[in-house]
Amino acid sequence: MKLKDYLIDHMFLLIVTLIFAAFIYAILYVFKMPTDAIIVICFIHFLTVILFLIYDFFRKKKFYDSLFYHIQSLDEAYLVLETLDQPAFLDGQLFCSALYDINKSMRENVKTIENQNKDFKEYLELWIHEIKIPVASLLLMFHNHKDIYDEKVKKQVEVINNYLEQILYYERSEISSNDYLIKEIKLMDIIHTIALKNMNLLLEKNISLEVNCDNETIVSDSKWLEFIVNQIMNNSIKYMSDKNKKIIKIYTKKDNDHIGLIIEDNGIGIPYDDLPKVFEKSFTGYNGRLLKSSTGMGLYICKSLCTKLGHKLTIDSTVDLGTTVTIEFYNNDYYFVTK
Amino acid sequence: MYKILIVEDDEVIQNELAKLLQNNGFETVILDDFSRSIEIILETKADLILMDINIPFINGETLLRQIREQSDVPVIMVTSRTQEIDEVLSMSYGADDYIMKPYNPTLLILRINAVLKRTMHHSQHEYYHDAIINNQRGIIKRQQEEIVLTKNEMIIFHILRENIGKIVSRDELMTALWDSNSFINDNALTVNISRLRNKLGSLGFVDAIETRKGLGYILL
Numbered sequence: 001m002k003l004k005d006y007l008i009d010h011m012f013l014l015i016v017t018l019i020f021a022a023f024i025y026a027i028l029y030v031f032k033m034p035t036d037a038i039i040v041i042c043f044i045h046f047l048t049v050i051l052f053l054i055y056d057f058f059r060k061k062k063f064y065d066s067l068f069y070h071i072q073s074l075d076e077a078y079l080v081l082e083t084l085d086q087p088a089f090l091d092g093q094l095f096c097s098a099l100y101d102i103n104k105s106m107r108e109n110v111k112t113i114e115n116q117n118k119d120f121k122e123y124l125e126l127w128i129h130e131i132k133i134p135v136a137s138l139l140l141m142f143h144n145h146k147d148i149y150d151e152k153v154k155k156q157v158e159v160i161n162n163y164l165e166q167i168l169y170y171e172r173s174e175i176s177s178n179d180y181l182i183k184e185i186k187l188m189d190i191i192h193t194i195a196l197k198n199m200n201l202l203l204e205k206n207i208s209l210e211v212n213c214d215n216e217t218i219v220s221d222s223k224w225l226e227f228i229v230n231q232i233m234n235n236s237i238k239y240m241s242d243k244n245k246k247i248i249k250i251y252t253k254k255d256n257d258h259i260g261l262i263i264e265d266n267g268i269g270i271p272y273d274d275l276p277k278v279f280e281k282s283f284t285g286y287n288g289r290l291l292k293s294s295t296g297m298g299l300y301i302c303k304s305l306c307t308k309l310g311h312k313l314t315i316d317s318t319v320d321l322g323t324t325v326t327i328e329f330y331n332n333d334y335y336f337v338t339k
Numbered sequence: 340m341y342k343i344l345i346v347e348d349d350e351v352i353q354n355e356l357a358k359l360l361q362n363n364g365f366e367t368v369i370l371d372d373f374s375r376s377i378e379i380i381l382e383t384k385a386d387l388i389l390m391d392i393n394i395p396f397i398n399g400e401t402l403l404r405q406i407r408e409q410s411d412v413p414v415i416m417v418t419s420r421t422q423e424i425d426e427v428l429s430m431s432y433g434a435d436d437y438i439m440k441p442y443n444p445t446l447l448i449l450r451i452n453a454v455l456k457r458t459m460h461h462s463q464h465e466y467y468h469d470a471i472i473n474n475q476r477g478i479i480k481r482q483q484e485e486i487v488l489t490k491n492e493m494i495i496f497h498i499l500r501e502n503i504g505k506i507v508s509r510d511e512l513m514t515a516l517w518d519s520n521s522f523i524n525d526n527a528l529t530v531n532i533s534r535l536r537n538k539l540g541s542l543g544f545v546d547a548i549e550t551r552k553g554l555g556y557i558l559l
Binding site: 129132133138139143161180183196197199202203206211221222 | 349351352355356358359362393419420422423424426427440441442443444445446510513514517518520522524525
């Protein structure tokens, strides 16, 4: 709070005081009061007003300065009421009490929405697990009765399963979630799972998979990481070009403070202009329009999961030559200390 | 014949699982009264239990703990939940393996065989007719003759021998190879099989591996 603003705000009081003072002095003068006495009265009068203003200014300044300081410094500004002393002046008290009521009503609203959100999240998670049961049945039925069902049916069921996983991890990446467990994992175990999962697709499209991982271990959540690697692998398969020799290479690169997992393909690549935007939500770009079956969510979810896990996800690509995706795992000192 | 107990509450999956296991030469028992799960499990004396985590009356993990207090029977946990914590808990309560739904049926059979093999105390040597198989060294020995198999050839030979006299599809062979981190393609599989066939031929087992077009391979 600035003195200038305070004075402008109290301009009316000052002007009224001055006008009334002028009247009183005029009356006193008319009644032949000695000039010295008028000067003394005038002095006392103005001293009172000035002292009052100074006192009022500083108690208000103290309150508002502390209010704004706390609003600035708090991560959650709406908690500011808890940090304030009850102000000694009426305006401030009324202001605080109004703020308290507003805050309370806002919190109740937020709480309702949070509960709705939580219920929805729980239902969604439950639903995904429920729907996986018929999906599992379908895959089993398919395997047991190969004579009845067409291979195409199985592929469609697998597509459904992939989309189900996408929404499950989207929900986990969006809403602050505790459904993860960080531990030491072998990168090869992750690649093993994902390779098996995509085996039929890779063989059918005649894509060679070259893996070179040398037993590296990293610290992460294996389910989340499996999802991320699977999404990247799916993209590589989806955007493969019709070359003679189609290859997806997976290898690691060790640096001082991090290990990089690199997934490299020789597919159609991503146009230069689209590259900075591939991690944006719902971005499909040129390739997405080409295939018409892109939600633009896969990489976005991967990126937010990586951010949560503390990994760095980067992508590099040249049109017609291929795409390289790198996940960097930094040494997690905290994990090893607390272990 | 190994007896497998299926603990799973979805009827369709129960039946399809039983069928899958029967097709692969297992005897199956389905747990149908979940209110006395633990009694039935102990009475059945199965060689392996395939157990879902989400079952009525009792949580699969708790059931597993109760089983472990009284029995060492191999248990493979199956779940549709995708949380790391379930896997870690299951393994720490003494599960032998953990598979996520929806699973690859071929892989499920491979895992069951692997767990059974680990837990049943097999004799050190396995035989193919009168030849001795040395798994550790990847060698097959018949009288004075001996052949050395590569890792991939060994995996293929293994699967074929386990199903001796029966057709093994290329998909099953491929899954077994990829499960051992040999990510080979179709051509490489064909090459590996013909090499294996030649090597077996040099031991005197001429044309031991037959190709059934469109179906797979059969070891005689």
